[in-house]
Amino acid sequence: MITRLEDKELKRQSRRELFKLLPVAALGVFAFPKLSDRLVETGVHFSDWAAGALFRSELRAQTFSNFQVVPFEKFPYNGYDVLDPEVDLENWTLTVEGDVQHPGEYKLSQIQALPKLNQNTRHICVEGWDVIGAFGGTPISNFLTLVGANTTARFLEVECADDYYESIDMASALHPQSLLCYEMYGQPLDRKHGAPLRLQMPTKLGYKQAKYLDTIRVTNVLKPGKTGYWEDQGYSWFGGL
Amino acid sequence: MSMSPSNENNEDENVNKNEEERPATNPATPVGEPETSEPPAKVEAEARVEAQVLKEEPEEAPELVRAAYEHPFAIRVTHWVNAISLFVMVGSGLRIFRAFPSFGPKIPQKVLLDIPKSLTIGGWLGGALQWHFTFMWFFAGSGILYIVYQLLSGHYRTVLFTPRDIPGVWPMARHYFLFGPKPPATGQYNPLQKLAYTSSVAFGALSLLTGIVLYKPTQFSWLAFLFGGFHLTRIWHFAAMCGFLAFIPGHLIMVVLHGWSNFFSMLSGWKREPEYQE
Numbered sequence: 001m002i003t004r005l006e007d008k009e010l011k012r013q014s015r016r017e018l019f020k021l022l023p024v025a026a027l028g029v030f031a032f033p034k035l036s037d038r039l040v041e042t043g044v045h046f047s048d049w050a051a052g053a054l055f056r057s058e059l060r061a062q063t064f065s066n067f068q069v070v071p072f073e074k075f076p077y078n079g080y081d082v083l084d085p086e087v088d089l090e091n092w093t094l095t096v097e098g099d100v101q102h103p104g105e106y107k108l109s110q111i112q113a114l115p116k117l118n119q120n121t122r123h124i125c126v127e128g129w130d131v132i133g134a135f136g137g138t139p140i141s142n143f144l145t146l147v148g149a150n151t152t153a154r155f156l157e158v159e160c161a162d163d164y165y166e167s168i169d170m171a172s173a174l175h176p177q178s179l180l181c182y183e184m185y186g187q188p189l190d191r192k193h194g195a196p197l198r199l200q201m202p203t204k205l206g207y208k209q210a211k212y213l214d215t216i217r218v219t220n221v222l223k224p225g226k227t228g229y230w231e232d233q234g235y236s237w238f239g240g241l
Numbered sequence: 242m243s244m245s246p247s248n249e250n251n252e253d254e255n256v257n258k259n260e261e262e263r264p265a266t267n268p269a270t271p272v273g274e275p276e277t278s279e280p281p282a283k284v285e286a287e288a289r290v291e292a293q294v295l296k297e298e299p300e301e302a303p304e305l306v307r308a309a310y311e312h313p314f315a316i317r318v319t320h321w322v323n324a325i326s327l328f329v330m331v332g333s334g335l336r337i338f339r340a341f342p343s344f345g346p347k348i349p350q351k352v353l354l355d356i357p358k359s360l361t362i363g364g365w366l367g368g369a370l371q372w373h374f375t376f377m378w379f380f381a382g383s384g385i386l387y388i389v390y391q392l393l394s395g396h397y398r399t400v401l402f403t404p405r406d407i408p409g410v411w412p413m414a415r416h417y418f419l420f421g422p423k424p425p426a427t428g429q430y431n432p433l434q435k436l437a438y439t440s441s442v443a444f445g446a447l448s449l450l451t452g453i454v455l456y457k458p459t460q461f462s463w464l465a466f467l468f469g470g471f472h473l474t475r476i477w478h479f480a481a482m483c484g485f486l487a488f489i490p491g492h493l494i495m496v497v498l499h500g501w502s503n504f505f506s507m508l509s510g511w512k513r514e515p516e517y518q519e
Contacts, residue, residue, distance in 0.1 A: 001309060001310075002307055002308070002309050002515065002517075002518065003307075003308055003309060003310065004305040004306065004307055004308075005305060005306060005308060006304065006305055006306065007304060007306050010306050010308050010511060010513065013310075013509075013511055014505070014509035014510070014511045015509070017314065017317075017508075017509045017510040017511065018508050018509045020314055021314075021317055021318065021321070021508060024318060024321045024322060024325075027322065027325050027379070030329070039375065040368075040371035040372050040374075040375045041371060042375075043371060043372075043374055043375025043376070043378070044370070044371050044374050044375065046375075046378070047374040047375075047377075047378075051456075051457065054457070054460055055460065056460065059459055059460060059462070060459070061458075061459045062458075062459070062462060070346070073348075074346065074347070074348040075348075076347050076348055122458075122471065124458070124471075125341070125347075126340075126366065126370070127340035127341040127366065128337065128338070128340060128341035128475065129341045129343075129346075129347040129350075130347075130471060130472075131346075131347055202459070203459050230367070233367055234367035234368060234370075234371055235367050235370065236370065236374065240457065240459075240460075241457060241458050241459045241460075
């Protein structure tokens with residue numbers, strides 16, 4: 001709609017309206033690397049908070065038929081350091097610590113005695129690729145019941161034989177599809193895939209699926225700067241799907 | 242005079258009053274000129290002369306500028322926040338794509354596009370994800386605010402591409418690309434502009450919805466299903482970016498060709514001497 005107004009008035013109005021837009025320039029702080037590093041970290045924390053609030057444990061990750069699973073040899077080996085930390089499979093035990101009634105060392109046979117779940121689910125990497133694999137193990141929640149864990153605690157921390165480490169929120173750990181996985185494709189987990197025991201949680205990204213498990217700790221506090229190998233370098237801590 | 246964005250309708254009315262009454266009440270002192278210290282008699286004499294002149298040629302008296310308040314505040318804010326976010330989302334998105342530059346299987350992996358690092362934001366995958374996960378809020382927030390404002394205010398009628406605009410697209414394209422005759426301007430935006438701006442909103446909606454699926458495919462599995470699954474969604478997400486990358490250069494070239502006043506209108510809201518009538 002055309003208005004007719006005096007030049008001076010038009011300039012005055014234009015100036016006014018221009019100044020009203022000035023707060024948008026605040027986004028310019030992102031142009032300063034020292035500030036932007038902190039700000040985008042905060043952005044990821046905010047996103048993690050939102051993702052945690054959004055997470056609904058009754059939702060199941062999609063499962064697939066045996067025909068949709070990629071052949072075993074097309075399921076990538078992925079590790080941050082060594083693919084085989086040479087775990088002594090004969091004498092391996094899982095150390096359980098923290099807010100649990102029965103801390104101590106647990107044998108693989110004790111974990112295998114728990115109800116078993118086989119699932120064909122999608123493994124999604126933070127890089128953008130994904131593969132559908134066949135996994136077998138016991139839901140983490142079964143094991144937490146066995147060790148008498150306080151499931152109202154907030155976190156589950158894990159440490160690995162290759163010095164990898166991770167932590168996950170309790171809600172995701174208790175998700176019925178979150179496994180302590182000791183089988184892939186119906187075979188015992190092979191060394192490069194994390195033998196003898198790894199995490200397998202289809203509601204989490206690949207880097208959360210720690211391999212070569214060594215220690216599990218139930219806790220309410222995470223040590224700052226020690227929340228996960230990749231998370232400490234900037235990846236999203238929640239890493240949920 | 243409800244066009245005014247500020248609460249200064251009074252002032253607008255004053256402008257109108259001046260326009261109508263100035264010759265009778267205070268003809269010697271046009272608004273905006275300092276009062277002279279000349280003797281009253283002389284001023285009065287001049288005033289009479291000027292009043293006569295004004296009676297003969299009344300349309301020349303008030304030096305009024307034709308202008309239009311084209312872009313309401315909400316549109317300008319969301320435009321610029323969205324423009325900045327889009328720049329960051331594309332830059333960091335390309336960096337994320339570099340981590341797995343393919344839409345095929347992981348094994349064997351084929352590199353579809355080798356995107357130069359210099360075109361990307363974030364430095365590494367983790368950094369790029371931080372930028373992406375921060376600016377997605379600005380991108381989504383500004384986009385949603387824009388759409389809500391357009392719908393509630395009815396302002397969308399100036400820009401929404403409708404079937405009625407279809408016949409006008411080709412003449413406009415012919416004018417821009419083949420130097421055909423310029424179709425007369427009938428509104429704030431011509432049909433080709435409406436098509437471009439409406440498409441860019443569609444690209445935004447597509448990139449947001451597909452982004453939500455890639456971010457939380459299990460929490461939004463119904464949306465993933467709608468887009469044909471996780472793999473296809475990643476392709477749609479990339480395609481939406483390609484749509485933006487097709488739109489932006491054309492948009493920027495047009496802004497440059499149409500000059501300062503047109504560009505400045507997206508900052509101040511006001512456009513001086515618009516091409517169209519009423």
